[in-house]
Structures are given as C-alpha cells and as structure tokens.
Amino acid sequence: MTKPLPMDEQKKSVIWREWERGTPMANIARVINKPPATVFSYLQYHGGIRPRHRFRRTDALSLEEREEISRGISHGYSIRFIASILCRSPSTVSREINKNGGRNLYRAIIADKFAWYRGQRPKPFLLGENAMLRDLVDAKLCEDWSPEQIAGWLKLTYPDTKGMRVSHETIYKSLFVQTRGLLRKELRNHLRSKRKFRHAKAHKPGSGQQIVEGVSIRERPAAIDDRAVPGHWEGDLICGSKNSYIATVVERQTRFTLLVKVDGKKTDTVVPALARQMTKLPRQLKQSLTWDRGTELASHQKFTVATDIDVYFCDPSSPWQRGTNENTNGLLRQYFPKGSCLSNYSQEQLDEVANQLNNRPRKTLGFLTPACKLEQVLQ
Numbered sequence: 001m002t003k004p005l006p007m008d009e010q011k012k013s014v015i016w017r018e019w020e021r022g023t024p025m026a027n028i029a030r031v032i033n034k035p036p037a038t039v040f041s042y043l044q045y046h047g048g049i050r051p052r053h054r055f056r057r058t059d060a061l062s063l064e065e066r067e068e069i070s071r072g073i074s075h076g077y078s079i080r081f082i083a084s085i086l087c088r089s090p091s092t093v094s095r096e097i098n099k100n101g102g103r104n105l106y107r108a109i110i111a112d113k114f115a116w117y118r119g120q121r122p123k124p125f126l127l128g129e130n131a132m133l134r135d136l137v138d139a140k141l142c143e144d145w146s147p148e149q150i151a152g153w154l155k156l157t158y159p160d161t162k163g164m165r166v167s168h169e170t171i172y173k174s175l176f177v178q179t180r181g182l183l184r185k186e187l188r189n190h191l192r193s194k195r196k197f198r199h200a201k202a203h204k205p206g207s208g209q210q211i212v213e214g215v216s217i218r219e220r221p222a223a224i225d226d227r228a229v230p231g232h233w234e235g236d237l238i239c240g241s242k243n244s245y246i247a248t249v250v251e252r253q254t255r256f257t258l259l260v261k262v263d264g265k266k267t268d269t270v271v272p273a274l275a276r277q278m279t280k281l282p283r284q285l286k287q288s289l290t291w292d293r294g295t296e297l298a299s300h301q302k303f304t305v306a307t308d309i310d311v312y313f314c315d316p317s318s319p320w321q322r323g324t325n326e327n328t329n330g331l332l333r334q335y336f337p338k339g340s341c342l343s344n345y346s347q348e349q350l351d352e353v354a355n356q357l358n359n360r361p362r363k364t365l366g367f368l369t370p371a372c373k374l375e376q377v378l379q
Helices: 009-020 025-032 036-045 063-074 079-086 090-099 108-118 131-142 147-157 168-176 185-190 267-278 300-307 319-332 347-358 370-378
Strands: 232-239 245-251 257-262 288-291 310-313
Touching: 009 025, 009 036, 025 036, 063 079, 063 090, 063 108, 079 090, 090 108, 131 147, 147 168, 232 267, 232 319, 245 267, 245 319, 257 267, 257 347, 267 300, 288 319, 300 310, 319 347, 347 370
Parallel strands: 232 288, 288 310
Antiparallel strands: 232 245, 245 257
C-alpha cells in the first residue's frame, strides 16, 4: 500500500475528529476541501486507527538549548563551559555536537530535526516478539474468533503468563495498521466485518407489523428480564437472496444458538420448522420465546400448543428488545454473508455452524462458551 499524499496537521486532526464521531467520508472530504478518495486512502493507510501522538521527552534537548550550543560554538566556548550554561552534563553536549557534524558543521535547527526523526524508532510489538502467541492468535482468527474473544480466552487460559496475553486493540492494530503488518492481511476476512479498516457502525432499526392476538413483551414477566432463569429464547429470521431465510433462536442466559432451516417466511412453514427443533429441548429450556413482529409467527398459538413455550412479541421498530438475538444475527453474517442464498444449506450444515458459534467464547459470559454455560445450567 502506497503512502498517502502529504497533508497538513490541521486537516489530519479534522479527519480523525470527524471520523471518530462517525461522520461519513464524503462529509469529511467537504470539510477539509479534499476529494473523498484522499480521505479514504489516508484512513486506509492507518487502518482507521488514529496514530499515537508523539511527545518530546522532558529530558531531551530542546531547540532553544541547541541554539545556545550553536552560539557557544560560534563564540569558541569549550564544551564544559557550554554545558555549565545549560546545566547539562559535558558528555551530553559533546554527543550532541559529534552526532550532528562536529563544531564546524553544527546547526541547531537541523540537529533538532534529526533528533526528532531518530526518535521515531519502532516500538517492539508483543506479537512481533512472541512467535508462539502470534501463531495462537493467527489460529483463533482462522476459526472466526473475534479479537476480543481471543484476548479474553488468552486471559483465562494463561492467567499467570503475562507474555501470553494481548489486548484486542493490539490484535486489531496488527491486522489493520500498515506499519505493523504482524498478522497476515488475509486474516481480516475472518472478522465479522470485512472492512479494510475500523470505523463506527450506524444502527438502523427495522420495521414491525401487527400480530393478531399476540402477547406484547410489555406483558412478559419481569423475572425473564434479569436472565436468572434459563429457557427463555429470542428469535427472528435472517434473510438471504432469492427470498431465502434461516430462523435463529438464542437462549437469553447462556447465548446458546439454534439455527432452523425454513422454506420461506410464511407462517405455515416457519412455525412447524421451529416447533420440530424446539420440541427436542429439555423441559427446563422450554419456557418462553420473544419474537420480532414479523408475520412468520402469526400462527404462534399452534407453536405454543406444539412446544408448550409461551410467545411474546416486541414493539414495532424495537430490535433492541431482543438484543441478544440481534447481536447473534450479526455474528452469523460471518457464515452467511448478505446477498448469499440461504436455501442451499441443509439442516445438518446449519447445525454445524451453530456448533461453531456455540463453542466460541463470549465476553458477556466471562469468555466461557455458550455450550459450556449451557452444560453448567443443565447439571
């Protein structure tokens, strides 16, 4: 990747300020009077992550001190005398002069610039120094684990080995920041988002429909909200091309996920398919199901009769009322990208995807896996 075109510091500051606020690139480009492609290439080069601001060390020679050294040389003062004026060690002054051309060629401004550039030595990165840790992170990314899941799992697995722990931000930087390049660029394709760099994601609530004789989430028992009791599920359909769908249901306490193959979104196909899968659950896990307001569950009474599971419906345009399912559907887009045809997957293939997802650690579970959490619940 080529280095972006030079840009003054004020415009760079505006780019990062607006980018971190979630401002679209086209709008940022208008603010700084640059083409959108310029903003894109600058952000892509830095991986969408603001570079760390550099500071001059407090004990480093300042430009004013270097000008005093230059004046002392022009007056023929000795190194010890110049050092006494600056209240510095003679060896400090001597090294400064020798590194910058000696007494005959020393220039304060040039010496100050060289000192600043020499100070840009790359900091050693943890993933660059520890090959075992880097290989482990690489392997987990290949299993579609997120950087946050990897960081949490490492903390649990190696609690007493500091060298085997790394923050999720370090993993992201190693993937996205051009100057690091410690992890293979191809590993970005295993992230939930396939973007070339990091940025804020806007959320757009969906639309809802009226459900006949549906029980509102507002009438759902308060005990369900605190997730203290297992067996309460959230569900919805994810959509693919050619009017293809998959039903997803997620247990609220353990985040355990079931995927159900459905032939379309009509209620006479969705309800029987859901009922077949959920009747297999242990009685302890058949308590309630909270669903979006789509008409695919219009025959919810038949579902309740078949499964003995009560059904509650969210308010219109309120996807956050089933936030666990919404988050899980986002994770599932790693396996079922938008625009792909979902009718090509068999129930066995869906079970395999669900198994992979249920064996990925979750931050909200203390980096336990949903499968492990469910096993604890059923003991």
